Every structure is written in C-alpha cells, then in structure tokens.
Amino acid sequence: MRRDVFQAIADPTRREIINLIAFQSLNLNAIADHFDVSRPAISQHIKILNECGLLNIRQDGRERFCEIKFDRLKEVANWIAQYQAFWNSKLDDLERHLANK
Amino acid sequence: MRRDVFQAIADPTRREIINLIAFQSLNLNAIADHFDVSRPAISQHIKILNECGLLNIRQDGRERFCEIKFDRLKEVANWIAQYQAFWNSKLDDLERHLANK
C-alpha cells in the first residue's frame, strides 16, 4: 500500500476534497455532502489524505475539521518545476528564434 | 480505466521514465535497461504514457524513440499553481507580520 502525494492526488475525488478545504476548513459531513458517494467512502479518502500529510484534523467536540496542509503539495510542485524550467527555456529559444527571423 | 495525467504520474516507474526522456529521447530498450522490471512491463507503461499524451513515439526502423511531451504536465502545474498562489500569499502575510514586530 503506497502512501505518497502522487498516489493521493491521483484520485479525482481526493483532488476535489483538497480543493474544497484549500480555502476553508470543513468537517467531514460537510465535505461528504459535496459528493455522490457514501460518507464512509469520504471518510476513507480523508484518512488517506491525512496519512499522506495533506491535511490536518482538528477535533472539535464530535466534529472533525479538515484543514489543508500545503507542504506535501510542494513535492509535486518541485517535481513539476524541474520540467517547467526546461520547457520555459525551450520556449525562450523559440521566441528568440522567431525574433531573429 | 482512467487515463489522465494524474493517474499516469501516480506510478513511480512512470515518473522515472518521464525523467529519463525529459532531456533526451530514448528507445524502449534503453529505457527498460534502467529498471529491474521486465521489458514488456516498461512497454506497457510507455503505452499508458502515450495514451495520456505525455510522450511521443518516433519510429525509426525497428526502434521506437520516446520523446517527452510537456503539454499535459502543464495541467498538473496549473492545478498546483492555484494553491501555490495561496500558500505564497500566506507566506507573505507571515513575513509582513514578522517585519512589523
């Protein structure tokens, strides 16, 4: 059972959960309301996101509020950035080439 | 059978393939040599990467050279960028806060 960020964000439902809690923390039921799948299914997704360090759970009475943790997403950002640097430089080359025509 | 970039890059072997061909195009056997798994396994990974539009296959005689296609990776970059903007702004807030102490 792999538990890394890339695996975590591979699932569209989990990406949507991330999107939901990115700008406001929500409790589990509030999150589950946004989806067609059952509440336990969402609970399991949140467990995975938690294990991957993508969110934090703040217990408040019987409610559990999910707060985004961006740090792990930076791993993805860094992985992409190395190629981004390359495709940008290739774009620069192209622009220079066009400018010199 | 889902065929999207996030699914494609979820697998560590496929990420390594992307890394291998990012800066030079390689034929299938050259790629397979970098891994412990069998050649057909790599062939299947490349098929998936191809179907996801992450690489291009240039046939040269009996060889097939794999060339990276960055476009699809930009989808990932964009997905990350929306959060990146947010965590950067939060970082700015923190820095301002510290500067004003």
Next chain:
DNA sequence: AATTTGCGTAAGTAAATACTTACATATATA
C-alpha cells in the same frame, strides 16, 4: 536465406483500489 534484434500484445495473477452496508462509539441535545 537464416538469425538476431527491437518491440507489441495476449493471458494469467496477486495485490491494490474504491466503493458498499452494517455496526460501534463518543458527544451533543431534547
């Protein structure tokens, strides 16, 4: 012409994934 090389693909398989329903438990409310 015979052989080697580079590759795709089919079939089989163990493990992982994403879901379900059913149930358990702690906290809040009436």
Next chain:
DNA sequence: TATATATGTAAGTATTTACTTACGCAAATT
C-alpha cells in the same frame, strides 16, 4: 436519561493495476 448527530471501522466485493511468461512479427544483420 433517551435520542440524535458526527464520525470511525470492519467486512465484503467488483474493478483496476502492475507485473509476469510466452509468443509473434517486422527490420536489421550475418
């Protein structure tokens, strides 16, 4: 105190995934 609410978790299941071995075929080499 009885009930409602918010949630975790176990068990079962269909599907997907990542791999293997075996085979086939076209292009290159001998």
